[in-house]
Amino acid sequence: MKSNQVTIVDIAKELNMSKSTVSRALTGHPNVKPETRAKVLELAEKLDYQRNMLSISLITNKTKTIGIVLPDFFTSFFPQVVVGAQEEAARQGYSVIVSQCNESYETEVANSKVMLANRVDGVMVSLTKETLNYDHWKAFVRRKIPIVFFNRVCEEMMVPKVVVNDYDGAFQAVEHLIATGKRRIAHLAGPSQLVVSRKRMNGYRDALKKNNIPVDEELIIEYDLNLTKVKMYVKHLLGMTNPPDAIFAVNDPTAIEAIQIIKQVGKHIPDEIAVVGFSDNYGSNFIEPSLTTMAQPVKEIGKTAMELLLGLMDKDISEWKPLIKTLDTELIVRNSTVYKAPE
Secondary structure, rough: OOOOOOHHHHHHHOOOOOHHOOOOOOOOOOOOHHHHHHHHHHHHHOOOOOOOHHHHHHHHHHEEEEEEOOOOOOHHHHHHHHHHHHHHHHHHOOEEEEEEEOHHHHHHHHHHHHHHHOOOOOEEEEOOOOOOOOOHHHHHOOOOEEEEEEEEOOOOOOOOEEEOHHHHHHHHHHHHHHHHOOEEEEEEEEEEEEHHHHHHHHHHHHHHHHHOOOOOOEEEEEEEOOHHHHHHHHHHHHHHOOOOEEEEEEHHHHHHHHHHHHHHHHOOOOOOOOOEEEOOOOOOOOOOOOEEEEEEEEHHHHHHHHHHHHOOOOOOOHOOOOEEEEEEEEEEOOOOOOOOOOO
C-alpha cells in the first residue's frame, strides 16, 4: 500500500528543486537562500510534512528523544517532574517518551527495553519500590547512553543524580512537631530499600535525639507504600496504651490517608494528634484539615535532571561525572499541626 506520508521528493517536485536543496532548507543549512528556505517551509507546512526521524537517526545516530521512566502516576509528584523535564527538553530541541511502571520491577525492566528499542539518546529514571537489581540500567551505560537518576536513585551506579535534602526535610518536619508540644511522634516509614525512606528515617531519629526525646521503636512502622495498609497501621498506633500525639508520614498520600482514618475514629487533629507529610502533593491543601508538609521543588527536579542529562549528550563516557544535585525542601505549615482560623 502506498504511504500517504509527504516526503522531501514531493516537496522538491512541487517547487522544481533538488532533493538536496529541500533537505538543506528543512534543516536550516546556512548555504540556502532565505527566500528558498521560506518557500520550502511554507509548502512543508501546507502539506503537513513530517521529518522522517528514523532516517535521520540512522544518519546522525541521534533520535533527539529522551526517555523518562517513573515508578507510578498515582500522585501529582511525578507528572510535575515530567512537566519540568519536558519544558527543558523542548527548549533544547528534544522530544520525550514517558513510561510508568506501576511500582513493578518487572515492568521497569520491560520499560527499559522499550527505551532501548526506541533508540533514546538518554534516559531519566526514578526507581520502583521493588527494584534491587540494576543490570537493566547498567546496560545503558555499557551502550554509552547517558542516564540520570532522580528522587529514587541507585547509589551503586556512578552516574548523575538529582535529589532533595530528604534528611533535612524530615528533621525539620519532626522539629516542627516538637515545637508545637508533641513528644510521642510516630513515623509511617517507606521501604528501607529506597534511599529516600532511609534518609527520612534518619532525619526523624536525629531530630528526636537532638531534642532529648527517646526513640520508641514501637512508634516506627515501615511499610511498602500500599495505601490500603495505612488504615491498619494507624488504628494500631491509636489503640496503643500510650498512643502517639503526632505522625510523621514518609509522603503526602500516606499522611492524607492517616488523616482520614484519624477522623473516622473521632480523634481531633491537631489537638489530640498532629500529622505531617512530605512532598506537598496536589490535594494536600484541600483535605480537611489541610496538611502540613515538606514541599519539594518538583518542576525544578525535572528541569535539573534534564539539564544534567542533556549536558552529557556530546561528551565521551570518560567525561561523565557522578554529580549529585541536592535541592532544598520547605516546611509548609497548615492545619494538621497548627490550627489557623479562617481569615
